[in-house]
Amino acid sequence: MPSYRAPVEDFTFVFEDFLKVYDNKDLPGFDMLDPETVDAVLTGAGKVAEEVWAPANLPGDAEGCVLENGVVRTPSVYKDAYKAWAEGGWSSVGADPQWGGMGMPGIISSAVTEIGVSSNHALSMYFGLTGAAYSAIAGIAPQEMKEMYVPKMVSGEWCGTMNLTEPHCGTDLKLMRTKAEPQDDGTYRLTGTKIFISGGDHDLADNIIHMVIAKVPGEDGKLANDLSTVNFFLVPKFLVNPDGSLGERNGVSVGSIEKKMGIKGSATCVLNFENAVAWKLGGEPKVKKDADGKERKSSSAGMAGMFQMMNMARVGVGMQGMALASVAYQNAVEYTKERIQGRSLTGKKFPDQAADPIIVHPDVRRMLMTCKSFVEAGRAFTMYLNMEFAKARAGREDAKGDLGMLLTPVLKAYFTDMGFECTNMAMQCFGGHGFVHDNGMEQFVRDSRILPIYEGANGVQALDLVGRKLLGDGGKAYNDYVDLIESFLAENKDDAGVAIMAPALQRGLDDLKTATQWLFDNLAQNPENAGGVSASYLRIFGVVTLGFMWAGMAKSAQEALDSGDGRQSDDFYKAKLVCARFWAEQMMPETASHLMKMQGGAEVMMELTADQF
Numbered sequence: 159m160p161s162y163r164a165p166v167e168d169f170t171f172v173f174e175d176f177l178k179v180y181d182n183k184d185l186p187g188f189d190m191l192d193p194e195t196v197d198a199v200l201t202g203a204g205k206v207a208e209e210v211w212a213p214a215n216l217p218g219d220a221e222g223c224v225l226e227n228g229v230v231r232t233p234s235v236y237k238d239a240y241k242a243w244a245e246g247g248w249s250s251v252g253a254d255p256q257w258g259g260m261g262m263p264g265i266i267s268s269a270v271t272e273i274g275v276s277s278n279h280a281l282s283m284y285f286g287l288t289g290a291a292y293s294a295i296a297g298i299a300p301q302e303m304k305e306m307y308v309p310k311m312v313s314g315e316w317c318g319t320m321n322l323t324e325p326h327c328g329t330d331l332k333l334m335r336t337k338a339e340p341q342d343d344g345t346y347r348l349t350g351t352k353i354f355i356s357g358g359d360h361d362l363a364d365n366i367i368h369m370v371i372a373k374v375p376g377e378d379g380k381l382a383n384d385l386s387t388v389n390f391f392l393v394p395k396f397l398v399n400p401d402g403s404l405g406e407r408n409g410v411s412v413g414s415i416e417k418k419m420g421i422k423g424s425a426t427c428v429l430n431f432e433n434a435v436a437w438k439l440g441g442e443p444k445v446k447k448d449a450d451g452k453e454r455k456s457s458s459a460g461m462a463g464m465f466q467m468m469n470m471a472r473v474g475v476g477m478q479g480m481a482l483a484s485v486a487y488q489n490a491v492e493y494t495k496e497r498i499q500g501r502s503l504t505g506k507k508f509p510d511q512a513a514d515p516i517i518v519h520p521d522v523r524r525m526l527m528t529c530k531s532f533v534e535a536g537r538a539f540t541m542y543l544n545m546e547f548a549k550a551r552a553g554r555e556d557a558k559g560d561l562g563m564l565l566t567p568v569l570k571a572y573f574t575d576m577g578f579e580c581t582n583m584a585m586q587c588f589g590g591h592g593f594v595h596d597n598g599m600e601q602f603v604r605d606s607r608i609l610p611i612y613e614g615a616n617g618v619q620a621l622d623l624v625g626r627k628l629l630g631d632g633g634k635a636y637n638d639y640v641d642l643i644e645s646f647l648a649e650n651k652d653d654a655g656v657a658i659m660a661p662a663l664q665r666g667l668d669d670l671k672t673a674t675q676w677l678f679d680n681l682a683q684n685p686e687n688a689g690g691v692s693a694s695y696l697r698i699f700g701v702v703t704l705g706f707m708w709a710g711m712a713k714s715a716q717e718a719l720d721s722g723d724g725r726q727s728d729d730f731y732k733a734k735l736v737c738a739r740f741w742a743e744q745m746m747p748e749t750a751s752h753l754m755k756m757q758g759g760a761e762v763m764m765e766l767t768a769d770q771f
C-alpha cells in the first residue's frame with residue numbers, strides 16, 4: 159500500500175526562504191503567521207493525512223460509491239476519515255472566523271489542501287467543492303442566507319456542489335437547457351438535468367447545497383440561445399427551516415452515478431432537478447453601451463460569483479496535478495531505493511548485494527528528477543500566486559495587477575498535464591509492480607487522468623490563455639509578466655544561485671516572446687491558428703514560469719547555504735540547486751521545440767476532410 163508524508167520542510171522552505179512570508183505582516187491574515195503556528199497547522203493536517211486519509215485511499219478506490227434506493231453510499235472507510243478532517247478544522251483553515259473558520263491566508267489553506275489531495279484525492283473532492291460553494295455564498299448571497307448556510311458548510315456538517323454540465327452541454331455553456339422560473343415569492347423553480355456532478359449526493363453530510371447555473375426563460379417562455387439569461391442559483395437538497403433545522407426534501411434526485419476510470423470514491427452524479435426550489439444569487443446584469451453605441455449586458459453579481467468560483471476551482475485543480483505528482487513521486491523514491499535490479503554503469507555500488515538498487519540508474523533518476531523538479535517548482539508557484547492574490551487584494555503597490563488572471567489557465571492546464579505525466583513516470587519506476595493494483599501507483603495515474611478534463615478541458619484553457627488573457631487586454635498583463643522576469647534576471651545577474659538558471663531562462667523567455675509575436679502576426683490572417691498552436695503556447699508559458707520559480711528558489715537556496723542561517727540542512731539546499739540545474743538543462747529546451755511546432759501553424763491540422771480521418 160502506498161504511503162504519504164506531508165512535505166513540511168519544503169513548505170517551510172517556500173514560506174521562509176523563498177517568499178519571506180513573515181516579512182509581509184501587512185497582508186490580510188499574515189499577522190497571525192509565525193513559524194510555530196504554521197508548523198503546527200502543517201504537521202496537524204499532515205498527521206490526519208498520513209494516518210487516516212492515505213490509508214483510506216486504496217480501499218476507497220476498490221470499494222467505490224454505490225447508488226442504493228436513490229441514495230449514494232460512499233466507501234465505508236470514508237465516514238471516519240471525513241469526520242477526522244472536518245472535526246480537526248482542516249477543511250476550514252482559510253474560512254472567515256465569522257463563519258467558524260481559522261481565517262488563515264490562502265497561502266496556508268492551499269498548503270493544507272495540497273496535503274489533503276495528495277493523501278486522498280477522491281475524498282478531498284467533497285471538501286474542495288464545498289469550499290468553492292461556501293465562498294460563493296459568503297461572497298454574494300444576502301446576509302440571512304450567508305448565516306443560514308455558510309457556518310454549517312464551513313464545519314463540514316453540510317456539503318456543496320457546483321452544477322454546470324448537462325448531457326448536451328459541456329464546454330459550450332450556451333447550450334444549457336436547465337431553466338429557472340421566477341415565482342411570486344421571489345424564489346425560482348428549477349427544472350433540468352445536470353450530469354457529472356461531483357459529490358452530487360452522498361452519505362457524508364446531512365445536507366448538500368447545490369450551486370447551479372440555469373437560464374431564466376424570456377417573456378415568450380423560451381430559453382435564449384446565449385448566456386444573457388444565465389444566472390446562478392442556490393438549491394439545497396433539503397429545504398432549511400427558519401431555525402436552521404432541515405425541512406422537506408427539495409425536488410432534486412440522483413438519476414445515476416458514473417462508473418469511471420479514477421477518483422472512484424468521489425460520487426459523480428446525474429442530478430435531476432424537478433421544480434426544485436431555488437434562490438437566485440446576485441443582482442441583475444447591468445446594461446452598458448459599447449463604444450459603437452450597442453447595448454451589452456455585463457455579468458450579474460451572480461455570474462461574477464460563478465466565475466470567481468470557477469477561477470478558484472481552476473487554481474485548485476491545477477494544484478491537484480502537483481499534489482498527485484508529489485505523492486506518486488514520494489512512493490517512487492522509496493521503491494527505487496529498495497528494489498534491486500542490475501548494476502550501476504560505473505561499477506557495483508552495493509557489492510555485498512546481488513544487484514544495486516534501481517535508483518543508481520540514470521534513466522530511473524531522469525524520471526525521479528522530472529517529478530521532483532516539477533513538484534517543488536509547482537508548489538512554489540502555487541504559493542507565489544497566492545501571495546500575489548493577497549497583495550492585489552490588499553492593494554499593495556508591488557502587486558502585479560492581473561498576473562493571477564493571466565496565469566490561472568497556465569496553472570490549470572500545465573500542472574494537470576504534468577501531474578499526469580509525473581504520476582505515469584512514478585508508476586514506470588515500479589516496472590510491472592506499478593501496473594498491479596495493490597501498490598497503489600496505477601491508482602495515482604488513473605486518478606490524475608481526470609485533471610486535464612474537468613474544470614474546463616485543457617485545450618479550452620489554452621484557448622482562454624491566448625484569446626482572453628493574452629489578446630483580451632492587448633498583451634498588457636503578458637508584457638508586465640515578461641518585464642517582471644527580465645527585471646529579476648537583470649537585478650540578479652551576479653547572483654551565483656540565479657546563474658544556474660539564467661541563460662536557459664533567458665532563452666526560454668526569448669522563445670516565449672517570439673511565440674507571442676507569432677500569435678499577434680498570424681491570428682488575423684487565419685483564426686484557426688489560435689486553436690492549432692495554443693496548447694504549445696501554454697506549454698512554453700508553463701515551462702518558463704517554473705523556470706522563473708527555479709531561478710528564485712536557487713537564489714534563496716544559495717543565500718541559505720552562504721549564510722548558514724537556513725532552517726533546513728545543507729543537503730536540502732544543495733538539492734534545490736541541482737533541481738534548478740535539471741530544470742535548466744532538461745526542461746527548458748522544450749520551449750524551442752514548441753515554438754517550432756507553433757510556427758507551423760494550424761494549416762496541416764485542418765488539411766484532411768473529416769472523412770479522411
Ligand SMILES: Cc1cc2nc3c(=O)[nH]c(=O)nc-3n(C[C@H](O)[C@H](O)[C@H](O)COP(=O)(O)OP(=O)(O)OC[C@H]3O[C@@H](n4cnc5c(N)ncnc54)[C@H](O)[C@@H]3O)c2cc1C
Nearest residue numbers: 320321322323328329354355356426612613614615617618
Ligand atoms: C469525474 C468528473 C467530475 C466532474 N465534476 C463536475 C462537477 O462537479 N460539476 C460540473 O458542472 N461538471 C463536472 N464535470 C464535467 C466536466 O467539467 C466536463 O466533462 C468538461 O468541462 C468537458 O465537457 P464535456 O465532457 O462535455 O466535453 P466536450 O465539451 O464535449 O469536449 C470534448 C473535447 O472537445 C474539446 N473542445 C470542446 N469545445 C471546444 C472548442 N470550442 N475549442 C476547442 N476544443 C474544444 C475539449 O477540449 C475536449 O477535449 C466532471 C466531469 C467528470 C468526468
